[in-house]
Amino acid sequence: xxxxxxxxxxxxxxxxxxxxxxxxxxxxxxxxxxxxxxxxxxxxxxxxxxxxxxxxxxxxxxxxxxxxxxxxxxxxxxxxxxxxxxxxxxxxxxxxxxxxxxxxx
Amino acid sequence: xxxxxxxxxxxxxxxxxxxxxxxxxxxxxxxxxxxxxxxxxxxxxxxxxxxxxxxxxxxxxxxxxxxxxxxxxxxxxxxxxxxxxxxxxxxxxxxxxxxxxxxxxxxxxxxxxxxxxxxxxxxxxxxxxxxxxxxxxxxxxxxxxxxxxxxxxxxxxxxxxxxxxxxxxxxxxxxxxxxxxxxxxxxxxxxxxxxxxxxxxxxxxxxxxxxxxxxxxxxxxxxxxxxxxxxxxxxxxxxxxxxxxxxxxxxxxxxxxxxxxxxxxxxxxxxxxxxxxxxxxxxxxxxxxxxxxxxxxxxxxxxxxxxxxxxxxxxxxxxxxxxxxxxxxxxxxxxxxxxxxxxxxxxxxxxxxxxxxxxxxxxxxxxxxxxxxxxxxxxxxxxxxxxxxxxxxxxxxxxxxxxxxxxxxxxxxxxxxxxxxxxxxxxxxxxxxxxxxxxxxxxxxxxxxxxxxxxxxxxxxxxxxxxxxxxxxxxxxxxxxxxxxxxxxxxxxxxxxxxxxxxxxxxxxxxxxxxxxxxxxxxxxxxxxxxxxxxxxxxxxxxxxxxxxxxxxxxxxxxxxxxxxxxxxxxxxxxxxxxxxxxxxxxxxxxxxxxxxxxxxxxxxxxxxxxxxxxxxxxxxxxxxxxxxxxxxxxxxxxxxxxxxxxxxxxxxxxxxxxxxxxxxxxxxxxxxxxxxxxxxxxxxxxxxxxxxxxxxxxxxxxxxxxxxxxxxxxxxxxxxxxxxxxxxxxxxxxxxxxxxxxxxxxxxxxxxxxxxxxxxxxxxxxxxxxxxxxxxxxxxxxxxxxxxxxxxxxxx
Numbered sequence: 077x078x079x080x081x082x083x084x085x086x087x088x089x090x091x092x093x094x095x096x097x098x099x100x101x102x103x104x105x106x107x108x109x110x111x112x113x114x115x116x117x118x119x120x121x122x123x124x125x126x127x128x129x130x131x132x133x134x135x136x137x138x139x140x141x142x143x144x145x146x147x148x149x150x151x152x153x154x155x156x157x158x159x160x161x162x163x164x165x166x167x168x169x170x171x172x173x174x175x176x177x178x179x180x181x
Numbered sequence: 182x183x184x185x186x187x188x189x190x191x192x193x194x195x196x197x198x199x200x201x202x203x204x205x206x207x208x209x210x211x212x213x214x215x216x217x218x219x220x221x222x223x224x225x226x227x228x229x230x231x232x233x234x235x236x237x238x239x240x241x242x243x244x245x246x247x248x249x250x251x252x253x254x255x256x257x258x259x260x261x262x263x264x265x266x267x268x269x270x271x272x273x274x275x276x277x278x279x280x281x282x283x284x285x286x287x288x289x290x291x292x293x294x295x296x297x298x299x300x301x302x303x304x305x306x307x308x309x310x311x312x313x314x315x316x317x318x319x320x321x322x323x324x325x326x327x328x329x330x331x332x333x334x335x336x337x338x339x340x341x342x343x344x345x346x347x348x349x350x351x352x353x354x355x356x357x358x359x360x361x362x363x364x365x366x367x368x369x370x371x372x373x374x375x376x377x378x379x380x381x382x383x384x385x386x387x388x389x390x391x392x393x394x395x396x397x398x399x400x401x402x403x404x405x406x407x408x409x410x411x412x413x414x415x416x417x418x419x420x421x422x423x424x425x426x427x428x429x430x431x432x433x434x435x436x437x438x439x440x441x442x443x444x445x446x447x448x449x450x451x452x453x454x455x456x457x458x459x460x461x462x463x464x465x466x467x468x469x470x471x472x473x474x475x476x477x478x479x480x481x482x483x484x485x486x487x488x489x490x491x492x493x494x495x496x497x498x499x500x501x502x503x504x505x506x507x508x509x510x511x512x513x514x515x516x517x518x519x520x521x522x523x524x525x526x527x528x529x530x531x532x533x534x535x536x537x538x539x540x541x542x543x544x545x546x547x548x549x550x551x552x553x554x555x556x557x558x559x560x561x562x563x564x565x566x567x568x569x570x571x572x573x574x575x576x577x578x579x580x581x582x583x584x585x586x587x588x589x590x591x592x593x594x595x596x597x598x599x600x601x602x603x604x605x606x607x608x609x610x611x612x613x614x615x616x617x618x619x620x621x622x623x624x625x626x627x628x629x630x631x632x633x634x635x636x637x638x639x640x641x642x643x644x645x646x647x648x649x650x651x652x653x654x655x656x657x658x659x660x661x662x663x664x665x666x667x668x669x670x671x672x673x674x675x676x677x678x679x680x681x682x683x684x685x686x687x688x689x690x691x692x693x694x695x696x697x698x699x700x701x702x703x704x705x706x707x708x709x710x711x712x713x714x715x716x717x718x719x720x721x722x723x724x725x726x727x728x729x730x731x732x733x734x735x736x737x738x739x740x741x742x743x744x745x746x747x748x749x750x751x752x753x754x755x756x757x758x759x760x761x762x763x764x765x766x767x768x769x770x771x772x773x774x775x776x777x778x779x780x781x782x783x784x785x786x787x788x789x790x791x792x793x794x795x796x797x798x799x800x801x802x803x804x805x806x807x808x809x810x811x812x813x814x815x816x817x818x819x820x821x822x823x824x825x826x827x828x829x830x831x832x833x834x835x836x837x838x839x840x841x842x843x844x845x846x847x848x849x850x851x852x853x854x855x856x857x858x859x860x861x862x863x864x865x866x867x868x869x870x871x872x873x874x875x876x877x878x879x880x881x882x883x884x885x886x887x888x889x890x891x892x893x894x895x896x897x898x899x900x901x902x903x904x905x906x907x908x909x910x911x912x913x914x915x916x917x918x919x920x921x922x923x924x925x926x927x928x929x930x931x932x933x934x935x936x937x938x939x940x941x942x943x944x945x946x947x948x949x950x951x952x953x954x955x956x957x958x959x960x961x962x963x964x965x966x967x968x969x970x971x972x973x974x975x976x977x978x
Contacts, residue, residue: 077240077241077244078245079244082240083251085237086238086245086251087251088779089234090252091253093229095231096270099268100268100276100277104267104660109252109253109256111250111251112250113247113248115242116279118252120256124275125588126275129282129284131284136741152496153495153497154495155265156260156264157264157266158261158266159267160267161242163268167238168234168235169231169234169777170230170231171229171230171231172234
C-alpha cells in the first residue's frame with residue numbers, strides 16, 4: 077500500500093465509529109478524529125467498556141439460581157481520548173445495518 | 182405530516198376489512214374501526230455489526246510518512262490537546278497498575294466499631310465542606326465507598342439504596358451501626374441534592390464558584406425530604422435502644438451527629454416556605470458544639486475512601502487526588518455556612534424598601550470571610566423571591582420616589598387612574614401622559630436594576646468586575662432617561678408653572694446619574710480593597726475617585742436644594758399638606774446622609790491624592806521599572822472600563838498627568854516642589870489642603886455617623902454599617918497622623934544648607950535622607966481601618 081492509497085483509506089474512516097481494544101482488555105468506542113504513522117488514534121465522544129472482573133464472574137457462577145446468569149460489562153463516558161498505537165490490539169469498524177458502509181475496503 | 186397520517190390510518194382500515202372477510206361470524210360484534218393513528222410495535226434497535234479492520238489499518242498507518250496526520254478537517258490541534266491519553270497513569274483514570282483490581286476490596290457490610298462510624302461521619306462532613314468550598318464531588322464525597330454503594334448502580338426504589346445489592350448475603354445482615362451510617366449517608370446525599378438545586382437556581386459560575394457536576398449519579402432528586410428524616414429518626418431510636426451495649430459518650434456522639442444531620446437537612450430544604458426559614462438555622466448551632474467536642478472520639482477508617490471510585494464516574498478529566506480538608510477547617514466552614522445563612526434569613530425581616538435591601542446586600546457582600554456560594558445563592562433566592570420582587574410599588578419606582586420624587590405630582594397615584602380619550606386622535610390628559618412616561622422608564626430600568634442586584638450577589642472580586650458592566654448599562658439607561666425627561670418636561674410645561682415648580686428638573690437623569698456615580702465610587706474602592714492598584718498608582722486613582730465623588734456631591738446638593746424648597750412650600754401654603762411634607766422630610770434626611778457621605782469620600786480621597794503625590798516626589802514609594810510599557814497605555818488600560826462613560830468623562834492623559842504630577846517629573850521636580858517641602862512643609866499649599874480635607878472628611882463622616890443607620894436606609898444592618906463608618910473615620914485620623922509624620926521628618930532634615938544641597942542633587946536621595954519609611958498596609962492583615970481606604974503608615978527607619 078503506498079502513501080496516497082493509505083491516506084485515502086484512512087481518511088474514509090474519519091468520523092466513523094471505531095472500537096479499539098487495548099492491551100489491558102478495555103474497549104473504547106468512539107468517533108475517529110485523527111491518526112498518524114504510529115497508529116495513535118484520537119476518538120471523540122468515547123465510552124469506555126470494561127469486562128467484569130474474574131472475582132465477579134466467579135461470584136455469579138457460584139451464586140445459586142439460574143443456570144445462565146449474565147454478568148454485565150461496566151461502561152462510562154470519557155469523552156475525547158487518544159489511544160497510543162502501542163496499546164491498540166484490535167480495531168473494529170462499526171457498520172450500520174441499513175446498507176453497506178461506504179468505506180472501500 | 183397530515184398526509185402521512187392519512188395513509189397509515191387507511192392501511193389499518195384495510196387490514197381490518199380483510200379480517201372481516203375471513204371471519205364473517207364475529208364481524209357484527211366488531212366496533213367500527215376508530216380513526217386512530219397506527220401505533221408502532223416496539224422494535225429493538227438493530228444491532229450494528231463490527232468488522233475487524235486491524236490488519237489493514239496497521240498496514241495503512243505504516244505507509245504514512247512521519248509527522249503526517251490523517252484527520253478530520255474541523256479537528257484542531259487545540260482540541261486535541263484536551264484529549265485524555267489512554268494508558269497514561271496520570272491522565273487515564275481507568276488505568277490499572279499491574280496487579281491492581283478495579284473493584285475496591287473494602288467490604289461495606291463488615292461490622293464497624295462505634296468509634297469508626299464517628300470517624301467516617303466526620304470524614305464525610307469534611308469532604309462535604311470541601312465540596313462547598315469549590316472542589317468537585319469526585320475528589321470529595323464520591324470517594325466514599327459507602328456513598329458509592331448507595332448510589333451505584335442507580336437504585337430504582339428507595340429501599341434498594343443499601344450497602345449491598347440484590348438482597349443481603351444471608352449471614353451478613355447489616356448491624357445497627359451500619360443502618361445508622363446508612364441513614365446518615367442518605368441524608369447527606371439529599372443535602373447535596375438540595376445544595377445543588379439551590380446553587381443552580383441562581384447566578385453562579387460552574388467550577389469557578391462551585392462544582393455541581395454529579396458524574397451521572399442521581400442524588401435522590403425525586404425522593405421527598407421526609408423520607409430521609411424518617412430514616413434519621415429511626416436511626417436515633419435505634420441508638421437510644423437501651424439494649425445496645427455501648428459507651429454512653431459514643432452513643433451520645435452518634436445521636437448528636439444524626440440530630441445535626443436532620444436539622445441541617447431541614448434547613449437546606451429547597452422547598453421550605455419562606456416564613457419558616459429563620460427558625461431552621463438556630464437548632465443546628467446547639468448540635469455543632471457537641472459535634473466538635475466529640476470529634477476526638479472518632480477513629481478514622483482510611484479504607485472507606487478511595488480514589489479508585491473515580492474510575493467508574495463518567496468523567497472527562499484525569500484522575501485527581503482526594504482533597505483533604507482538616508476537620509477543624511471543615512468545622513469552621515460549616516459554622517460559617519450556618520452563620521451566613523442565618524444572617525441571610527434576616528433579609529425577610531427588612532422593611533420592604535429597595536434601599537434597605539441594597540444596604541443589606543452590600544453588608545452581606547462585605548462579610549469576612551466571604552460567604553460561600555451556597556450562602557450567596559441562599560440570599561439571592563430570598564432577594565429574587567416573588568414576594569420581594571412583586572411588591573406593591575415596583576422596586577425601581579420606590580427607589581426613584583425616595584431619592585428624587587417624594588410626594589411629587591409626577592408620581593401621584595391618581596395619574597394612573599385616568600382613562601385615555603375614546604378617540605385615539607385626541608391628545609391624552611397630561612397627567613395620564615406622565616404616568617405612561619414613568620411606566621415606560623420604570624420598565625426600561627428594571628433590567629439594569631436587577632443586573633446591579635445580581636452583581637451584588639457575587640463574590641467581591643467578581644462584584645468589582647461585574648460592576649464595570651453594570652455601570653455601562655446604567656450609562657445607557659441615563660441616555661434614555663434624558664429622552665423621557667424631555668418628554669416629561671414638555672408635558673409639565675403644558676400643565677403650567679405651578680406643577681412644574683414641584684418637580685425637580687431632569688428627575689430621571691438625576692436619579693440614574695446618582696446611582697451610577699455611587700457604583701463608580703464603589704468600584705474604585707473595591708479596586709483598592711483587592712490590591713488592584715500598585716502604590717505608585719494610588720495618587721491617580723484617588724484623584725479619579727475624588728472627581729467622581731465631587732460630581733455626586735454636587736448632584737446631591739442640587740436635589741437636596743429642590744427638596745428643601747418643596748418642603749418649605751408644602752408647609753407655607755394656606756393649608757399645609759403635612760403627610761406630603763413628612764414624606765419629603767424623610768427623603769431629605771436620607772439625602773443629607775448621602776450628601777455628607779459623598780462629601781466625606783471627596784475630602785478623604787482628595788487628601789489621599791495629595792498625600793500620595795507628595796510621597797511620590799519625596800521618593801517614599803517605590804517606582805517600579807517598566808521598560809516594556811508606556812505611561813499613556815497603562816493609563817488607558819486602567820481607565821478602560823470607564824472610557825465609554827459620559828458623564829463622567831475620563832480625563833485625557835495629558836490633563837491627568839498635569840494633575841498627578843504638579844511639579845513635573847518625580848525624579849527632577851521643579852521649584853514649586855522645593856517650596857512645598859521647605860520648613861517642614863509649613864508653607865506648602867498641598868500640605869495645607871491635606872489638613873483641611875482630612876478635617877472636612879472627619880466632620881462629614883461624623884455627621885453621617887450621627888444621623889445613624891436608619892436615616893441612611895441601612896437599619897437592617899446597623900452593626901455592619903456602624904463598623905464601616907467607624908473604619909472610615911479611623912482612616913481619616915490615620916491619614917492625619919501620617920501626614921504629620923512626614924512633615925515632622927521634613928522639619929528634622931530641613932534647614933537652608935541641606936535643602937540647597939539636595940536641590941543640586943536633583944532630589945535623588947530624598948527618601949533615604951528623610952529617615953522615614955512608608956508602610957502600605959496589606960489586604961486582609963487587619964491593618965487597614967477600612968479596606969478600600971489605603972493609608973500608608975509612616976515609620977522611622
